[in-house]
Amino acid sequence: MNAAKSFSSRLAGWLPRIVVAPSLLIVIVTVYLFILWTGVISFTSSKFVPVYDFAGFEQFVRLWATPRWHTAVANLFIFSALFLLLSTGIGLLMAILLDQNIRAEGFLRAVYLYPMALSFIVTGTAWKWIMNPGLGIQKVVNELGWTSFTFDWITDPKMAIYTVVIAGVWQSSGFAMAIFLAGLRGIDNSVIKAAQIEGASLPLIYRQIIIPMLRPAMLSVIVLLSYIAIKSFDLVLALTNGGPGSATELPSTFMFSATFRRNQMGVGAASAIMMLMTVAAIIIPYLYSELRERNNG
Amino acid sequence: MSTLEIDRVRKTYGNLEVLKEVSISIGTGDFLVLLGPSGCGKSTLLNMIAGLENISGGEVRIAGKVVNELSPKDRDIAMVFQSYALYPTMTVRQNIEFGMKIRGVSPANRDKAVRAAADLLQITHLLDRKPSQLSGGQRQRVAMGRAIVRQPKLFLFDEPLSNLDAKLRVDMRTEIKRLHARLGTTIVYVTHDQIEAMTLATRVAVMKGGVVQQLDDPQTVYDRPANVYVAKFVGSPSMNIIPCRVEVEGTTATAIIDVANRPAARIPGIGLSSQAASTYANRKVLIGIRPELFSVGNGQAQGAISVDVDVVEPTGPDTLAVFHLGGVEVTARLPPKQVNAGTAATLAVDTSKIVLFDSDSEELIN
């Protein structure tokens, strides 16, 4: 459809490009130029305000010498791994169960998905209260008679990161469920019928045929959840505020506090660049394959 | 006056040449069908006439005026699309009057034009419906109504019947023919269906690989195809193309065709000009015989051929008999119940309509 171009007036031919240009300009500036800018700052000695000297890799060296950053990176691995595993597993299980021609499917689907409509701040606030050792779950179980039960992870530096996992999984597994369910509904029923005629049992059909056919959905879920995990910020802030101490620090919260609270803008920029590279390593191959397949199809 | 001249028109996408110097010209009231398989460039050519694709080289003239640089709305054309492309959120009436609205036609005149078109197409009762509430045939009529109210110099149809089922397609074909007779407008019509081309066209341009193979009236295209490709594309079952040898004795030329396990068949009296006869004497050529040129004959007649029938396919009015001649599969259209599969048959050939092709260039020999 590069039609009207040469035969209507020049201006009319350029109109689409002229109209799309401002958006493109905004995105080029606010995404790509800003990334570059952050990159530049990470090579300066900026503290409270940006200064444009050249400090080489000094900020990256400082970043990796900061114990807090090590905690943040370690936490990111623990959090991402568990968050991905649990959200994907629970999401897949719920999608398969929901796909068994059950009653009230619409209602259940809505229940599993509503947390996704909430702000992470709301989620964090709610779970902070639920997991409060003084008045929350622990107290309820104690009062039911199991007096030795303790659930004080949120105040335990060793366990606090797992409370972030719990709240994160609660919020995001419904999302995984929705994508898996869409994937299940997209599978050609005749394939299943064919397997059925060959005498395959239901669990076998799921294991050998249906779940392998969900690979595109699985890829989408993993990529999108990884992205959510890496940029998780509000949830941690609302739930534990990075604490106790720095026990639940994540790269995202580290970047924020270094930049805006501790006047280490250079270190903050360096950590942001580390995050960006991690996301890019996951997202760019994914987008590339998605777009290429779309063009072929 | 609404003539169309396509003058050495080319279309390239980068290095890919989709149309190679296509020249076609038709007069006022002509019904030109661009016929060819998908990918032959016929739709591209139509889009270029409409102004929906750039013209890479050459000229398109409508009513004598070069339109290369004009946008579609200034070309005085109307177009009916394969998917009908009705605006889904507008009613039938709004669909038909959309173009007039843009051109600033007064509401009274718009209404009059819509009524007239709806009347002509018998869709008056549908005017307030949405396209989604219409059947395929009704959508087709609305799309035509939208084109008619423009009163264009040129109607363009892009495979307009290919989304309809078989029965409806035949009805709508008649409808389009009637419309053409009534309005007398020049029409360019793209299709891959050779029956549509035969039934509708006053001029057929058979296309392949971005080149016009033949531009003629439909009967000529059928009777005297310019080459083997056209011969096989037009007509169903398609023309039998059989390798043979030409023998010339005095003024009569005879085609000699090898038949497995039998003496070679001889078909005398094939029409060859004396010049062609001297060129092709004792050479291999391709003989083209339409299935209906065969008839059941008796063994004594001159030019009778004896064959072993492999398969018979009754179609109702006729029976198609399949056998081998000159190493290729040949189909004959015969009256019902005259031959049986697995038996021998003697067939006669109407030599007056036989055509010959050069075996190297595959072009028609005059």
Place this chain on the structure above:
Amino acid sequence: MANALSQPKPMAEVLPRQNRIRLGRLFIYAPLAVMAVLYLMPLWVMVVTSLKPLDEIYGGSFIGPPQTITLDAWRSAWSQACIGTECTGLRPYFVNSLLMVVPAVVLSTGIGAINGYILTKWRFPGANFVFGLLLFGCFLPYQAILIPMARTLGLLGLAGGIPGLVFVHVAYGICFTTLFFRNYFVSLPDELTKAAMVDGAGFFRIFWSVILPTSIPIIVVSCIWQFTQIWNDFLFGVSFTSGGNSPITVALNNIVNVTTGRKQYNVDMAAAMIAAIPTLLVYIVAGRYFVRGLTAGAVKG
């Protein structure tokens, strides 16, 4: 692809009956029910806690229904609770969020619509590359642009206020909305625009009279998605605004974290509910479209 969620038959429908029974209906419903309870529990806890007087909270169980129902906590959260030194409740911040979300949603959806239209119906050389550039913007970790954006807003005189936030949300929202509209318009036949061109309609006329009226569903998807994203945003709010100019998520976080003295859990929960109600309402009213927004970029379609 969202249709895939509602229309086609469940896989199980094509499986023979005895197999379904063998798996056991109980083993299907029991886990589903347990999960449903687990998912609803936090919402239940939030609601009941917000309706209890503080003494009952400290004395009783956090999960049981309230013995005395009071709206005091809601009243306090709405108009009295202290955020920093200002004790105005959430009301002004709720208004801030509204002032931010409405223009940001309208602008980003409108721009996304016209971008999607251009990228599908007026493709120009390099259109795919432009789309790729926009697409990556959907997956940008915003930490990578916080510092330059803060500086730029300062330079533009937009720092610290709602207009600045509107700009930020529009800039990054365009990426998502363009994706929605592009994917939707790709499925509209090109012949539609061709027909309109033959009818004499130009670039804007085709967009306004032919394309936009067919895109109501995707407009709803885009508005809902943008509304939830922008309403729920915290990072931009906390980074680019201060004091009385903050959106509601920032104010909520302050209420919850800053309170001194005996912690008013009922006020916290009421405040959380107030912040959650707009998006929950949208979800209840138009959940179908919400799901479509969530999965729009996820599965090819």
